[in-house]
Amino acid sequence: MRSTIAILVLLLSTSALAETGYVTDRLRLGLHNAEDTSDTPFRYLESGDSFEILSRTRYYAQVQMPDGVTGYVKLNYVVFEPPAKLIVNESLAEQARLEAEIEDMRESFAEPAALIEELRGNAANLRVDVDTATARIAELEAENARMMARQANYSHSLPYTWVGGATVVCLVAGFLLGLWWVDRQNRKRHGGIRVV
Numbered sequence: 001m002r003s004t005i006a007i008l009v010l011l012l013s014t015s016a017l018a019e020t021g022y023v024t025d026r027l028r029l030g031l032h033n034a035e036d037t038s039d040t041p042f043r044y045l046e047s048g049d050s051f052e053i054l055s056r057t058r059y060y061a062q063v064q065m066p067d068g069v070t071g072y073v074k075l076n077y078v079v080f081e082p083p084a085k086l087i088v089n090e091s092l093a094e095q096a097r098l099e100a101e102i103e104d105m106r107e108s109f110a111e112p113a114a115l116i117e118e119l120r121g122n123a124a125n126l127r128v129d130v131d132t133a134t135a136r137i138a139e140l141e142a143e144n145a146r147m148m149a150r151q152a153n154y155s156h157s158l159p160y161t162w163v164g165g166a167t168v169v170c171l172v173a174g175f176l177l178g179l180w181w182v183d184r185q186n187r188k189r190h191g192g193i194r195v196v
Contacts, residue, residue, distance in 0.1 A: 019053045021063065021078040029078075031071040035060060042071065048086035053078075 029049075030041025037060060045051070051063040056075055064070045082090075186195050 019080060020050055021053050021061065021080055027077055029073055031063070031065075031069070031073060033071060035062070035072050037072055037074055043069065045073070048083055048089065 027047050029045045030037065031043040031045055032039050032041050045065075049065075051065050051073075054062045054064055054070065056062070059075055060072050061075045061078060062070065062072055183194065187193065
């Protein structure tokens with residue numbers, strides 16, 4: 001029977017070896033050398049400090065700090081869930097990290113946003129240019145239609161330059177032909193002799 005109790009006590013103390021404990025909220029807990037914490041604490045632990053519980057009794061626990069220092073604390077001031085102070089600090093740190101990440105994202109999107117605004121401005125300018133070009137095309141198409149109608153009206157007539165050119169050619173040719181004819185008639189009358 002004693003061996004069974006000893007085994008149970010050993011199992012209970014072994015299962016407690018891997019637990020992590022925290023100092024409760026708003027407390028400075030003394031870390032002592034004496035197992036019953038009757039001596040003066042050699043170090044004070046703040047709320048949220050974590051340590052590993054090496055062993056525990058009903059009222060006291062032997063703990064090891066993250067830096068390897070061991071000592072004893074009162075078990076009444078130890079909780080096994082992170083205290084509110086630690087949760088709040090972790091939440092604030094996470095909030096600060098997320099705010100920094102959001103700010104980084106804003107900065108990384110600032111350049112593309114400026115480029116997007118520039119492209120929107122360019123697109124607006126291009127729309128104005130397209131509208132102007134479309135209006136000019138409509139004007140040219142209307143003018144072309146008028147010219148085509150005019151050409152259809154004058155399809156059987158000659159241009160003034162052609163008529164004027166042909167008239168000048170005819171006058172010059174008629175004058176020269178007239179001179180030749182008069183000269184020929186004079187020579188016929190005078191027996192082939194040219195009279196000036």
